[in-house]
Amino acid sequence: MDFQVSARKWRPQKFSELIGQEHIVRTLRNAIELNKISHAYLFSGTRGVGKTTTARILAKAINCAKGPIAEPCDECDFCREIKQGNSVDVREIDGASNNGVDDVRELNETIQYAASSSRYKVYIIDEVHMLTPQAFNALLKTLEEPPQRVVFMFATTVLSKIPETILSRCQCFELKPLSHKQIVKQLEVICNQEGIKVGGLSLEKIAKTGAGSMRDAQSLLDQVIAYCGNKIENDSVEEVLGVVARTTLEKLVEHLIKRDSVKLIETVQTIITDGKDLNFLCRDLAEYLRSLMIVKLSEKPEALLDLEAGDLQVLKEQSKGFHADELQQMFSVLCRTESEMKRSSLAQMIFEMSILRLADVRPFHRIDDMIREINSLEEDNTPKKKVLTDTSINLVKDEPNNLESVELSTNRCLDSDSDWQRIKQEICKRKPVFKHYLTQCKVMAFNESKLDLGFSDLITQDQVKNSDNLQLLRDVAKFICNHEINVTLTLIDKPKISATSSSSTLTNNKKAIKPNRDKSEAEIIQDALDVFGGLVIK
Ligand SMILES: [Zn+2]
Structure with a gap:
């Protein structure tokens, strides 16, 4: 018997044999039973899901000697x-090779003749989106006044390229992409019938490489059978398909956990030298990261993943090396890489750079944590704290004509510090909304008789100046200190104050924190990195 490719040999011949398109089959069968046969059908969907197959079965159903029959x-x-x-x-x-207006005109002429023996004359036009606009126009005329007993069946992978005028005259059916499981199941049926023994997850690999197309998966199966004979082994499948072995993926991820860029690049080089397909590698690595994510999040990952026990154990171990958000970031990098690689002639370099980028992915910082960190940094940098490192100090603005001094003594300061904390707590207790204002002010002076609060913006100062608020401040200050305190509010020039205080601190205490103004760019960047994490790109 002649060799017949699987895709043809196993092409569904009846509606009941169609896989994954039950919704369409049901509608078509009902229409036939009710004798409501349309003049034009359009089947859309990705390649290898059964568009022309469905059209042919429909053609049989309406022309069958026993029909029209479901x-x-x-x-x-x-x-x-x-x-x-x-x-x-x-x-x-x-449609791709007969896409001109002349082809359609010729077709229109033959349409006029009645069917020779069948009930219906059927025209199945594949890849109909390839027709030129003129050809579509010529076709439209026929669709507007279709001859009796003529049925058009169009198939397309690009529904968006079909003119609205054509669509509105067709019954449109969108075929679903086939699931991984559906394809594997069909491959199993074929192997069983052909007496071929299959090892491990070979069929899963073939189905995955077929990417949702039954026809492609069946062609790949033919290739593998041609290479392996009647016994399909995992290794041979990887070799024929050009996919990377699972152990290699495990190794890559191991290097990722260690952030070992050199080893990563070396491994990728070996993979390329072995003649593997980088597009497959990119896809498989993305899938591997997804598996890591599922293992990390799910209590029963085996229910969600199609894996052998040993592989699952490795995943469990490796998933401990990543934060969930790192895995997500890495996954998005690979998704972008995959589409970039398809569009570029520099696929290999794009992949290598992406692999290095993966090694630099760091966990995100939660915004709450960052705000807390920044706040604590701000508190550390308030002039008061720095002043406390000295025994006694005069804060002087460095403008010669506007000398202003704030006297603070160490002891008083320590007391006033704790008193100020108590005042803040008491105010927040009495009027919680006040907390917001208090975070935006600085204690300029605080002694037996007065409390001077500095505000860096006029709006906040005005809010506090509001008589109720000011009275509250005075009441609480009196309550805490047990005597009247004169509370005053000052508008301050924030940068000047901090710079002056810092430099004055520096003159008195060489170990003090280096002021921001004198920090080199590199130090400022380092500070930012300490707070936010991340990576210097430029
Ligand atoms: Zn028949």
Whole structure:
């Protein structure tokens, strides 16, 4: 017997054999039973999901000797002719190569003649989106006034390229992409019937490489069978398909955990030298990261992942090396890489750079934590704290004509510090909304008789100046200190104060923190990195 490729040999011949398109089958069967056969059908969907197959089964169903019937017999002359592709009344036209207006005109002429023996004359036009606009126009005329007993069946992978005028005259069906499981199941059926033994997850690998297309998966199966004979092994599948072995993926991820860029690049080089397909590697690595994520999040990952026990154990160990958000970031990098690689002639370099980028991914900082950290830094940098490192100090603004001094003694300061904390707590207790204002002010002076609060912006100062608020401040200060305190509010020039206080601190205490103004750019960047994490790109 002649060799027949699996995709043809195992092509569904009846509606009941169609996989994954139950929603369409049901509608078509109902229409046939009610004798409501349309003049034009359009089947859309990705490659290899069964668009022309569905069209052919429909052609059989309406032309079957026992029909029109919800399920063609597949045995009568009409069904057999259609199956073999030599029915004179069912014509299959490739839209990609017959896309001109002349082709459609010729078609329009033949349409006028009645079917020779069949019930319906059927035109199946594949890749119909390839027709030129003029050809579509010519076709439209026929669709507007279709001759009796002529049925058009269009198939397309790009529904968006079909003019609205055509769509509105067709019954449109969108075929679903086939799931991984559906494809694996069909491959199993084929292997069983052909007496081929399959090891490990070979069929899963083939289905995955087929990327949702049954036809592609079946062609790949043919290739693997041609290479392996009647016994399919995992290793041979990897070799034929050009996919990377699981152990290699594990190794790559191990280097990622250690952030070992050199080893990562070396491994990628070896993979390339072995002749593996980088597109597959990118996809497989993304899938591996997804598995790590599932293992990390789920209590029963085995229910969600199709894995062998040993692989699951490795995943569990490796998932401890990543934060969940790191895995998410890495996954997005790989998704972008995959689409960039498809569009570029520099695929290898793009992949290498992305792998290095993966090694630099760091966990995100929670915004709450960052705000807390910044606040604590701000508190550390308030002039008061620095002043406390000295025994006694005069804060002097460095403008010669506007000398202003704030006297603070160490002891008083320590007391006033704790008193101020108590005042703040008491105010927040009495009027919680005040807390916001208090975080925005600085104690300029605080002694037996007065409390001077500095505000860096006028709006906040005005809010506090509001008589109720000011009175509250005075009441609480009196309550805490047990005597009247004169509370005053000052508008301060924030940068000047901090710079002056810092430099004055510096003159008195060489170990004091270096003022911001004198920090080198590198130090400021380092400070930012300490707070936010991240990576210097430029
Ligand atoms: Zn039949």
